[in-house]
Amino acid sequence: MNSKQYRLGVDAGGTFTDFVLADGAGQMRLFKATSTPEDGTRAIADGLGQIAQALGQPVGQILSNLDLCVNGTTVALNALIQHKGVKTGLICTAGHEDSLEIRLGHKEEGHRYDACYPAAKMLVERYLRRPIRERVLADGTVHTPLNEDDVRAACELFRREGVEAVAISFVWSVANGAHERRAAQIVREMLPDVYVSAGLEVFPQMREYTRTSTTVVNAYLGPVLSRYVNRIERFYLDNGVASPVRFYQSNGGMASPTAMASRAVNAINSGPASAPRAALFVARPFGYRNLITVDMGGTSFDITLTKDGATNVSKDIDFLRYRIGTPMIQVETLGAGGGSIAWIDAMGLLKVGPQSAGAVPGPACYMRGGVEPTVTDANVVLGYLNPESLLGGRVKIDGKASHAAIETQIAKPLGLGVGKAAYGIYNIVNVNMINGIRRVSIERGYDPRDFVLIAAGGATSLHIAGLAREIGVKTVLVPKLASGLCAFGQLLSDVKYNYMAACPMRIEPHTSFERVQRQFERLETDAVAALEREGFPRDRIQVERQLDMRYCGQVHECSVNIGAMEVSGETIGRIRELFDDRHKQLFTYAEPESQVEIVNIESTVYGVLDQPPEQTIEAGSGDIEIAVKARREMIFGRGQDIETVNAPVYDGTLLGAGDVIAGPAVIEEVTTSIVLPPRWSARLDSTGVYVLTDAGDAA
Missing domain, CATH: 3.30.1490 (Dna Ligase; domain 1)
Known part of the structure; x- marks a missing residue:
C-alpha cells in the first residue's frame, strides 16, 4: 500500500452504515450513512458521496485508487432473525428427516426444563424433507447403494413447490462422500437455477445433526446473500473499482464474493467479527493484550473477549436457535442499542428492549415517525447528546420530542420526573449490557478486572464509563474511530x-x-x-x-x-x-x-495483506478551554440518586495529543460522544485514542 492508494472498509449495520477510508500515509477518515436494508447500494452511494465531497475527488477516481475494498453485512443475520430466507428443501438419508426437530433432544440454556418454551421455527417444512434410500457405514463401506430415483422424485417435488434452495446431508458422508456428491450432481442437473448446499462442501466434519443444520442454514440464506453479494460487487465494478472486492466473514477474515456467496452461513456474524482485530490494533501501543470489546450501535450490543492477544473462535454452537458448526468469532449479542425501546410491562416495571426502533422510524427525536421512547431519547434528555443535531450537524433531531415521549409513556405512568425516568432507562440498559459482559468473562472463568475495555460503535461511549465502573475495569480505551471500529477492523484483516x-x-x-x-x-x-x-x-x-x-x-x-x-x-x-x-x-x-x-x-x-500504518495526531496546545463549544445541563447519578450539573461540552476535533479532560463533561467527536461522569478523566493519546480512567481511583 503506497501513499497514493486507499483502503475502504464498509460495515452495514442495522441503523447506520460505517465507512473507514485509510490512505498510505496513515490518515483515517470516518463517514456514516443511514442504512438502507431494502437496497444496500443506496447507503454505499451516500457514503461514497460524502467521501468524494471531503476529498474533493470524483467517486470513480477514489474507487479506482483502492487497493482493498471490503464489506461487512448484516443481510444474512437479519434474514435469519426475521425468518426471511428462501423456501428450502432437504435431501437426507431415509429415517433422518426429523433430526432438525429432534435436535439431539437439546434445549437452549435456561429453557431446559421449561415445558412451555416453544419449539424453534423449522427452516425446512416437514413435507420438503425428502428421505433417500442410501446408507454409508462409519468406516466408509456402502451398506445401501444410492437410490437415484428417490433423488429425482425429490427434485420433481421441489420444482412443483417453488423451492429456491436444496440442502443435501447424508449420514456418514464424511467417511465416503460418493452418494452426497452424486445427489448434488443430480439436483444441479435437474434444477439448474436452484441454490445447492451440500454438507461435504459446507461442513465436512463429524456430527450428523450439526452438519445437517449447518447445511440447511447455508441453503436457507444462500440465495439471499448471493443476490446481495452480486449486487454490491456489480455496484463497485460499475463505479470504477479495479481491485478485488472482498466480504467479511464470521471467522474474522475476508473472502472473495464467490466464496461468500457459496458459504452464506459464514456471513451470519460478519459485522461484529472484525471488532477484536481492531481492538488489538488500538491497544497495541499501550501494551494491552487482555481486552473486552463492546459495540453498541443503533440496534444491538455486541461483546467479544480477547485473552493474551487471541479471540476465542467457536464451533458447533446454537446461534439464534440453530446449530452452526463452522468457525465463528465468539460474540455475545444483546438487543440493547440506541434504538432499544423503553416500555412498562404488565407488572408496572420499566423495561428496555429487545424491541428496537431501528433506523426507521427510529427514536422519537429522529423525526421519522417514531413515537416510542428509546435509549437515544434518554441520552438526549440526560444532556449527553446534542438536542439539535448528530453526526456533526448532518442529522437534525428534535430534543423536545425525546422529552415528550419519555414524559408521556414512562415518567407519568410511573409517577417520576422526566429526568429520573430517563436515568432509569439509561441504568436499565447499562445493567443489561453489564450482564452480557459478565457472561463472556466471569461465567467463562475470567476476571473482568484483568481486562481493558475497548469502545466500539456510535452509542458505546455514552455508557462505557458507567459499564467500567460497575464491573471494576480501571482503564477504558475510546478511539476516535470508535463508531466505525468494525469497518476499521476489516482493513486490518487477512x-x-x-x-x-x-x-x-x-x-x-x-x-x-x-x-x-x-x-x-x-x-x-x-x-x-x-x-x-x-x-x-x-x-x-x-x-x-x-x-x-x-x-x-x-x-x-x-x-x-x-x-x-x-x-x-x-x-x-x-x-x-x-x-x-x-x-x-x-x-x-x-x-x-x-x-x-x-x-x-x-x-x-x-x-496475508500489508497493514496500514498507525495514525498519529498533533500535540495539543495545553489550553483545553479553546475546545469548549457549549455548556449543557446534564444528569448524573449513582444508584437511585441523581443530580443535575452544568457541564462543558468539548469539540473533540480541537483537542490534541496530551490534552486531558476532567469530568463531568462530554467530548463530542463527529460520530460519537464520550460521557465523562464526575471523577472520570480522559487523556487523548497521539494514536488518536482517548484513555479514560476513574480519577477517584487514581487519587
Whole structure:
C-alpha cells in the first residue's frame, strides 16, 4: 500500500452504515450513512458521496485508487432473525428427516426444563424433507447403494413447490462422500437455477445433526446473500473499482464474493467479527493484550473477549436457535442499542428492549415517525447528546420530542420526573449490557478486572464509563474511530478460509499418524491453490492447523491449535500436552492418564495483506478551554440518586495529543460522544485514542 492508494472498509449495520477510508500515509477518515436494508447500494452511494465531497475527488477516481475494498453485512443475520430466507428443501438419508426437530433432544440454556418454551421455527417444512434410500457405514463401506430415483422424485417435488434452495446431508458422508456428491450432481442437473448446499462442501466434519443444520442454514440464506453479494460487487465494478472486492466473514477474515456467496452461513456474524482485530490494533501501543470489546450501535450490543492477544473462535454452537458448526468469532449479542425501546410491562416495571426502533422510524427525536421512547431519547434528555443535531450537524433531531415521549409513556405512568425516568432507562440498559459482559468473562472463568475495555460503535461511549465502573475495569480505551471500529477492523484483516475434514482416530502407543498428515496435506494443497488463484504469492500464504480432540468416552471435543506442526509419532506427545492444557483452560481439569482420540481436523489458511500504518495526531496546545463549544445541563447519578450539573461540552476535533479532560463533561467527536461522569478523566493519546480512567481511583 503506497501513499497514493486507499483502503475502504464498509460495515452495514442495522441503523447506520460505517465507512473507514485509510490512505498510505496513515490518515483515517470516518463517514456514516443511514442504512438502507431494502437496497444496500443506496447507503454505499451516500457514503461514497460524502467521501468524494471531503476529498474533493470524483467517486470513480477514489474507487479506482483502492487497493482493498471490503464489506461487512448484516443481510444474512437479519434474514435469519426475521425468518426471511428462501423456501428450502432437504435431501437426507431415509429415517433422518426429523433430526432438525429432534435436535439431539437439546434445549437452549435456561429453557431446559421449561415445558412451555416453544419449539424453534423449522427452516425446512416437514413435507420438503425428502428421505433417500442410501446408507454409508462409519468406516466408509456402502451398506445401501444410492437410490437415484428417490433423488429425482425429490427434485420433481421441489420444482412443483417453488423451492429456491436444496440442502443435501447424508449420514456418514464424511467417511465416503460418493452418494452426497452424486445427489448434488443430480439436483444441479435437474434444477439448474436452484441454490445447492451440500454438507461435504459446507461442513465436512463429524456430527450428523450439526452438519445437517449447518447445511440447511447455508441453503436457507444462500440465495439471499448471493443476490446481495452480486449486487454490491456489480455496484463497485460499475463505479470504477479495479481491485478485488472482498466480504467479511464470521471467522474474522475476508473472502472473495464467490466464496461468500457459496458459504452464506459464514456471513451470519460478519459485522461484529472484525471488532477484536481492531481492538488489538488500538491497544497495541499501550501494551494491552487482555481486552473486552463492546459495540453498541443503533440496534444491538455486541461483546467479544480477547485473552493474551487471541479471540476465542467457536464451533458447533446454537446461534439464534440453530446449530452452526463452522468457525465463528465468539460474540455475545444483546438487543440493547440506541434504538432499544423503553416500555412498562404488565407488572408496572420499566423495561428496555429487545424491541428496537431501528433506523426507521427510529427514536422519537429522529423525526421519522417514531413515537416510542428509546435509549437515544434518554441520552438526549440526560444532556449527553446534542438536542439539535448528530453526526456533526448532518442529522437534525428534535430534543423536545425525546422529552415528550419519555414524559408521556414512562415518567407519568410511573409517577417520576422526566429526568429520573430517563436515568432509569439509561441504568436499565447499562445493567443489561453489564450482564452480557459478565457472561463472556466471569461465567467463562475470567476476571473482568484483568481486562481493558475497548469502545466500539456510535452509542458505546455514552455508557462505557458507567459499564467500567460497575464491573471494576480501571482503564477504558475510546478511539476516535470508535463508531466505525468494525469497518476499521476489516482493513486490518487477512483473507481467511477454513478447510475441514473428519479424521476419527484413537491415540495409542502404536498408532500411525500418516492418515492424519495426508489429510492435512490434501486440505492445504487445495487451500493454497485457491489463494494463489486469488493472486496471493506463496510467501504471503500462511497455514495453521487445528485438531478437534477429546478424552475417549466424552461427548464433546475441544479444538487444539498446533500451528504448522506435523502430526507424527515424534510430535504426538507435544500435541497431547497442548490438548490437556486446552481442556484444563476450558473445563478447569485435565486427565493426562486417560486415552485421547482425534475427531476432526482443520486447516486455516491466510492470504496475508500489508497493514496500514498507525495514525498519529498533533500535540495539543495545553489550553483545553479553546475546545469548549457549549455548556449543557446534564444528569448524573449513582444508584437511585441523581443530580443535575452544568457541564462543558468539548469539540473533540480541537483537542490534541496530551490534552486531558476532567469530568463531568462530554467530548463530542463527529460520530460519537464520550460521557465523562464526575471523577472520570480522559487523556487523548497521539494514536488518536482517548484513555479514560476513574480519577477517584487514581487519587
